[in-house]
Amino acid sequence: MKNFGIYDEQLGSTEPIGYLFYYEKAQSFIIELDEKLDEWQAPLLFQGLVKKGIYTIPKDIALMWVQERIIPSGRQNIGEILRNHKLKEYSEIAMLSLSKGRSSQDSCYIREMKEEEVPESITSRWKGNVVECFSTEKGDLICMFRDNTARIVHLDKFVEKYREVSHVIKYRELLESVQVGVGGYSVSFNETIEIPASDLREMGEMLPLTASDFYGFVQKNVVDTTSACLMIECTRQNLSYLVKEKRLKPIIQGTKENLYTKGEIARIKNE
DSSP, X not given: OEEEEEEEGGGTOSSOSEEEEEETTTTEEEEXXXXXXXXXXXXXXXXXXXXXXXOEEOHHXXXXXXXXXXXXXXXXXXXXXXXXXXXXXXXXXXXXXXXXXXXXXXXXXXXXXXXXXXXXHHHGGGGGSEEEEEEOTTSOEEEEETTSEXXXXXXXXXXXXXXXXXXXXXXXXXXXXXXXXXXXXXXXXXXXXXXXXXXXXXXXXXXXXXXXXXXXXXXHHEEEHHHHHHHHTOOHHHHHHHHHTXXXXXXXXXXXXXXXXXXXXHHHHTO
């Protein structure tokens, strides 16, 4: 991840008005604004959000802000521009770094910084981001957050605000495609339908367990094929036979290795 401070020369302050985070593998941007910023000090694109008290700028709007400040990929002489700057291919982050984030539309610019330079007032927000998420048999979500809390989320509560969630509820395959979004700022279904982490926290119901409890269970109670064979004192062929006969149920079935719970293995061992 690359970190940048966002500065505004017009405000005459040496302190950033916000921070831009670039997730390299996902090629996505997230912006966190300083909460001391009012709507009139905020860049035009963010004023409506700041007016509502929203200082975490989602990736689609953050990308729009970046694209306002860089040479577009469709420019007629883009090949010559890339060659002049010794770039092998077009990338938004490369273009942004070249321009230092400057635009003719405002007086903002960016400066790359180390992670330790990002203040605690910003990094503390990350505690509300999602670290794990999975669906339940009843069609709900279990979400675990960086602050070590866990919540159950009933998706029907989101249909009014996010209409596409009705498809998630209707189609099991879509529900099971759920994964944690970039930086844990959201969860997504089929990489198209997203629910922000802030909404999941607000509308989810706190569970009487922590993320640490979940990780502890997995570490202590989930075993692979090799360990299962040792526990039962059988060969891999025997274990495969038990699975084929549906006497043993793996929690994850792969081409070479399966995963089992120790309780399931103990049940077979004691039969």
